[in-house]
Structure formats: structure tokens, C-alpha cells
Amino acid sequence: MKLVYPAIFTPYEDGSGGYAVEFPDLPGCVTGGDDMAEAIFMAEDAASGWVLTELEEGKKAPKASEFGSINTEPGQFVNLVALDMDAYAEKYGSKAVKKTLTIPAWLNTYVEENNISCSAVLQETLSKMAQSSMQ
Template sequence: MKTKTYLAVMEPCDSGYGVYFPDLPGCVASGKTIDQAARIAKDALSMHYYALEEESEEIPEPSQSLSAEDTAGNVVTPITIYPDLLHEEYRNRRVKTNTTIPAWLKAAAEEKGINFSRVLENA
């Protein structure tokens, strides 16, 4: 299974920790504790990576080390994602959508306890 591990830089701040990935400009997160910041950073990394893939953008390879400027006074932690699982998860996620049907059909379906979402998904 394909994995990608990027180094996350956690900067202490008044509200906890701000997180950024030097290899992925624009991929940022924050959390009140190191653990919370790491969890949120993993979600941010996952979404950022997926967006780059979907937009056919070049995805930078992870660095093996960071500059002293990035690490001084900060916490650096590796964050691992699984791109193949990520792609399947996002592709199969549930999304809300509206549809229009005749009023009589809606009333009949509700009377019988029919789940509209399940019918559409099965179709």
C-alpha cells in the first residue's frame, strides 16, 4: 500500500499550535494541544493531497529533513497518509443533493416510510 509521509512543523502560539508543511505551501492547520494539532494536520494534509491529485497538480515529494529556520523552537512530527485509501474514501463519501419529484410521489413514498437517499443510492 502506497504511503506518503510529510514533515509537519508545529509552532507554539497563544491558542496552542499552528501547523504547516514546508513541502506543501497552503496546507495549514492548528490545534490547542500537540495531539489535537497532529490529528487536524493529518486531515488537512489528506484534503490538500487529494485536491492536488484531483486537479492534476504536481505533488511535491516529501523532504527527509527540514531547515534550521523551520525547526528552531518548533515541534516537527512526521504525518503519514495513505493516498489510495484516501482516494477511495473521498470518492465514496456521501454528499447531500436536492432533487425534484411530483408531490404525489413524495407523499406516497413518505406514507410507506421509503428512504429517498437509499433508493437513489441503490439505483
């Protein structure tokens, strides 16, 4: 599942070139970086972790606000941050739920002969379905 959220970047007051980053759609999700590249990397990581926690608790990922609807103060700016939730969950996700699956015997033979992981196929397909339903 791919998601995009607007983030508010605020330059550090000390003039060091760093930025604080907050997400209006993800309450309490705040991070920062010593330069723009680090701030963007940290924003992606923080937002992905926030959304993954929601998903693992059985909640839906919040809808993203329209880019133009985000209010900023002088010196702040809004940038979009892209999240690849499948890659993040694969690397950091800790919760898995076991599901029982029933398929016809002939299809099971095909699966076994071709070393296909039903779990992987189901996860990939359901992830694509979830992504398309959020758009």
C-alpha cells in the first residue's frame, strides 16, 4: 500500500539548517532532521511507523488532507511525504494474523508443484485491494 501525506516543515530556530516536521493528519507524529534530506528521511520513517501502528491495531490509515488546505505560519512550508507501507511493514511489522484458507484440490496441486506461497499471494492481492479502496 502506498500513501502520501502532507507534512509541515519548520526551520529550526537556531538557524542550523535543520527542520522540525509534523503531520496534520497523524496526531502526535513529529520528527526532525539536521538538514532537508535527513528531515525527509525521518519524516517518512516516523509517518510509516505511525500508520503501521494504526494498521496493526485494526484501524484504517487516515485520509490525507488536501495539500492546499494545510495552514502554515511564516517560515513554514508544506511538502508531501510518500510512504511504502508494504516495504515498511515487511521490515518493521511485528504483528501477523493466521488465517485458514480453503482452495480446490486441483489448485492446491498446482500451488505445491510450482512452489507458490498462498500466504504471499494473498497478502499481495489484499494489499493491492486495500490500496485501491483508499483512492
